[in-house]
Structures are given as C-alpha cells and as structure tokens.
Amino acid sequence: MCLAIPARIIDIDKQMATVDVGGVTRQASVVLLPEAGLGDYVLMHAGFAISLVDEKEALETIRLFQQLLDGMPGDDSGSAL
Amino acid sequence: MPLPYLDEFRQEAHVRVLMEQLDEHAARLSKPVRIMEVCGTHTMAISRHGIRQALPKNLRLISGPGCPVCVTANTDIDAFIEMALMPEVIVATFGDMLRVPGTRMGLAEARSQGARVQVVYSTLDALRIARDNPDSTVVFFGIGFETTAPTVAAAILEASETGLDNFMVMSAHKVVPPALAALCGTPELAVDAFLCPGHVTAIIGPGAYEPVARDFGIPCVIAGFEPADILQSLSMLCDQVAEGRAEVELQYTRGVRPDGNPAARSMIEKIFEPGDAEWRGLGIIPGSGLAIREEFAAHDAARHFEVDVSYSREPKGCLCGAILTGQKIPRDCPLFGKSCSPDHPVGPCMVSSEGTCAAYYQYEI
Ligand code: SF4
Numbered sequence: 001m002c003l004a005i006p007a008r009i010i011d012i013d014k015q016m017a018t019v020d021v022g023g024v025t026r027q028a029s030v031v032l033l034p035e036a037g038l039g040d041y042v043l044m045h046a047g048f049a050i051s052l053v054d055e056k057e058a059l060e061t062i063r064l065f066q067q068l069l070d071g072m073p074g075d076d077s078g079s080a081l
Numbered sequence: 082m083p084l085p086y087l088d089e090f091r092q093e094a095h096v097r098v099l100m101e102q103l104d105e106h107a108a109r110l111s112k113p114v115r116i117m118e119v120c121g122t123h124t125m126a127i128s129r130h131g132i133r134q135a136l137p138k139n140l141r142l143i144s145g146p147g148c149p150v151c152v153t154a155n156t157d158i159d160a161f162i163e164m165a166l167m168p169e170v171i172v173a174t175f176g177d178m179l180r181v182p183g184t185r186m187g188l189a190e191a192r193s194q195g196a197r198v199q200v201v202y203s204t205l206d207a208l209r210i211a212r213d214n215p216d217s218t219v220v221f222f223g224i225g226f227e228t229t230a231p232t233v234a235a236a237i238l239e240a241s242e243t244g245l246d247n248f249m250v251m252s253a254h255k256v257v258p259p260a261l262a263a264l265c266g267t268p269e270l271a272v273d274a275f276l277c278p279g280h281v282t283a284i285i286g287p288g289a290y291e292p293v294a295r296d297f298g299i300p301c302v303i304a305g306f307e308p309a310d311i312l313q314s315l316s317m318l319c320d321q322v323a324e325g326r327a328e329v330e331l332q333y334t335r336g337v338r339p340d341g342n343p344a345a346r347s348m349i350e351k352i353f354e355p356g357d358a359e360w361r362g363l364g365i366i367p368g369s370g371l372a373i374r375e376e377f378a379a380h381d382a383a384r385h386f387e388v389d390v391s392y393s394r395e396p397k398g399c400l401c402g403a404i405l406t407g408q409k410i411p412r413d414c415p416l417f418g419k420s421c422s423p424d425h426p427v428g429p430c431m432v433s434s435e436g437t438c439a440a441y442y443q444y445e446i
Binding site: 002003004006027029031032033034043045046047048050051052053054055057058060061062064065066068069 | 087089090094095098099102120121122147149175202203204205206225226228229231232235278280281283284309313332334335336337338342344345348435
C-alpha cells in the first residue's frame with residue numbers, strides 16, 4: 001500500500017496537477033509537494049505527489065551499475081552514496 | 082511516457098552483475114545473516130523477482146510488519162465494519178480491505194447485507210462521495226503508514242476548511258520507527274539488519290532510523306523497489322555487518338531526500354497526534370499510532386460513533402501475527418495453501434496485495 005509510482009507533471013493548476021503515468025493521464029494533488037513544478041518527475045501515492053524523483057541521482061546510481069558491469073576497478077563499495 | 086531510466090533498474094545485465102556483487106559481499110560474512118524486509122511492497126518485489134531463492138546461502142530475507150492491511154488489528158477492522166452496518170453511513174476504503182475477514186464478517190459480506198461500501202483509490206475520491214451524499218456520513222478507513230497518513234490528513238484538512246461535516250476518518254494509521262524498535266526489543270526475533278521502506282522514508286527521512294541503528298546496533302539501508310535497488314541494498318547491508326558498522330544508509334537516492342518531505346510531515350502533525358496503536362502480532366506499541374487532534378474532532382469517526390467490538394478475536398489457526406514479526410514463514414502455517422488461499426483467505430496476510438502469505442502463494446509455492 002506504500003506503493004508509489006513515477007509520473008510526470010504535464011499541467012499544474014494551483015494544488016492539482018495533471019500527470020502522465022506511462023502514457024495514461026491522471027490527476028494528482030500536489031498539496032504535499034509544494035515545490036513540484038511543470039515537467040518534474042514525481043512519485044505518486046494514492047492520488048498525491050509525495051516526492052520528487054531526482055533524475056541526477058537516478059543516473060548516478062545507473063552509472064555505478066554500469067561501472068560494475070564494465071568491471072571497472074576503483075569502486076566496489078556497492079554504495080550509491 | 083515511461084521514466085527514461087526505469088528499465089535500467091530492471092535490466093537483466095545489471096541485475097546479474099549486482100547478484101554477483103552480492104555473492105562477493107556476502108562471502109565476507111563470518112556467520113549467516115538474517116535481514117528483515119520491513120515493507121510489504123519489498124516483500125512483493127522480492128517474491129515476484131525470485132530474489133529470496135537466488136540469495137547466497139548465508140543470507141536470509143525475512144518479511145516484516147510492513148503490510149498496512151495485515152498489521153491492522155481485528156478490533157479496528159470490526160469497529161469499521163460495525164460503522165459500515167449503520168444505515169446513515171457510507172464507508173470508503175482502499176480496495177485491499179474489502180476481502181479481509183473480520184471476526185463476524187468482512188466488508189464484502191457487510192456489503193451483501195446492505196452496507197454501503199465504496200472502494201476508493203484516493204482520499205480525494207472519498208471527499209467527493211461525501212460532497213455527493215450530503216444526507217449520509219462518509220467514514221474513510223485510515224490505514225497505512227507515513228506514506229499514506231499525509232494524504233488522509235490533507236483530506237481532513239480540506240473537509241474542515243470547506244465545512245464538509247459529513248466526512249469522517251477512522252484513524253488506524255501507524256508509524257514505522259516505533260515498530261522497528263519494538264521488534265529489536267524482541268529476543269526471539271534475531272534480525273541482523275533492516276531493509277527499510279523507500280516510500281515511508283520519502284516522508285520521514287532517513288534520520289528517523291538513527292535510534293534503531295544506534296540503540297540496537299542494527300544496520301539499516303533504505304531501498305528502492307526495483308530488483309537492482311534491492312540487490313545493491315543487500316550488498317550495502319552485508320558490508321555493514323561484515324565491518325561491524327550499524328548505520329543508516331540510503332540506496333534509494335533518487336526517491337528520498339535527505340530530510341524526507343517536510344510539507345507532508347507538517348500535514349501529519351497538523352491533523353494527528355501520537356497515540357498508542359494495536360498491531361497484529363506486535364500488540365499495543367506506545368506512540369506508534371496517529372490519533373486525530375481535538376481540533377478536528379468533528380471529523381473523527383472514533384469520537385462520533387460508539388461501537389462495541391468486545392467480541393473481536395484473531396482468526397482461528399492463523400499465524401499472521403508470528404509471520405508479521407518474522408518468527409514464522411507462510412509455509413509454517415498448516416492452513417497455507419489448503420484451507421487458506423487468496424480465494425478463501427483466513428487471515429489478512431493472504432488477502433492484501435502486499436501480504437506475505439499472498440506473496441508466497443503467488444510466487445513461491
Ligand atoms: S496462510 Fe492464511 S491462515 Fe496461515 S498465516 Fe497466512 S493468512 Fe493466516
């Protein structure tokens with residue numbers, strides 16, 4: 001029940017946003033995430049945006065996976081921190 | 082439009098290399114290690130992707146109390162059903178609750194007896210039902226952890242501000258850190274590390290687990306929900322155990338800010354105050370519940386309706402309580418897959434989409 005799905009804000013009008021969830025358009029309240037803006041990726045839970053998805057961090061984590069895959073020496077900490 | 086990088090966290094090559102990494106990191110451990118996945122969404126992901134079976138031999142993943150429906154005590158479920166049976170009431174609930182058996186009946190059965198039961202996806206839908214039915218009282222069943230509580234708080238605030246007096250909540254919300262502390266204090270638990278819930282932490286922030294790590298010496302890693310996230314987090318936990326560290330580390334950096342979500346937390350605080358809560362399997366844990374503040378008493382179903390649930394008891398023969406505390410696994414239950422199945426659930430762990438018995442039944446039988 002704590003499932004939250006990524007969505008992108010494609011329109012925003014005060015506390016209600018229109019979001020794109022994998023091609024489906026839905027409404028989400030942004031009252032719990034006042035910093036959310038047009039174009040942002042957010043995590044949506046039970047009709048509310050609850051957190052911004054940080055694309056930079058996502059790419060950084062993926063870079064670490066890729067490094068492992070390439071067998072690059074120097075970082076085997078397994079940590080994304 | 083899907084997230085451009087979601088696939089990367091499921092990509093087979095990444096999963097494979099992270100599995101290899103986990104094998105290496107687990108090889109550093111001097112003794113077998115038991116890791117509890119606290120969150121029901123993790124339980125489902127771990128079962129669905131076959132992670133439990135693929136683990137190194139010295140690692141064991143056990144499921145914890147992180148399915149909100151499952152930890153809701155029968156006294157709360159029965160109280161809600163009693164309200165549903167009142168003629169002036171429409172109850173609104175998330176779908177999982179519908180088929181959970183209460184002591185006398187479940188909500189689905191109450192509905193067949195004439196109770197007005199609406200399944201909603203969001204508290205916003207419940208507000209709409211209240212607006213559309215001014216002559217009825219709409220009672221929403223507030224279950225869920227810190228991820229869900231702010232969405233319920235926001236609905237109460239809106240009802241209060243717009244004078245929607247026929248909208249009420251029966252709050253059975255629970256907060257996670259006191260439950261982890263209670264689990265740590267259970268000697269029979271023997272958990273070495275916690276895989277912590279990503280979306281609860283998106284609200285409360287990683288710092289909320291510091292007392293667990295510090296006072297009980299249990300390593301915590303906050304994990305995302307894709308296979309790559311879970312495997313990477315398990316490696317991080319192995320390292321902490323191998324190195325004798327007990328820290329709070331964040332793997333799910335893309336979804337969790339270092340300070341969580343302050344706006345959502347202040348929404349919770351505005352509407353709720355800490356109260357005691359009864360958890361299935363864990364009993365009453367002081368300060369682990371969220372009671373509606375006096376100021377919003379008009380929207381508190383528990384204050385408004387008097388119900389007698391002295392008949393409440395747990396389902397006979399069901400081991401959900403022991404399963405939710407990691408002491409038993411579904412296969413230990415003699416009813417599992419026999420008289421208890423998703424079609425005929427005896428306990429809530431077999432009903433919920435995040436329940437441990439349901440996850441094992443679906444993917445690990
Ligand atoms: S299998 Fe059914 S009866 Fe047994 S513990 Fe799970 S839910 Fe309860």
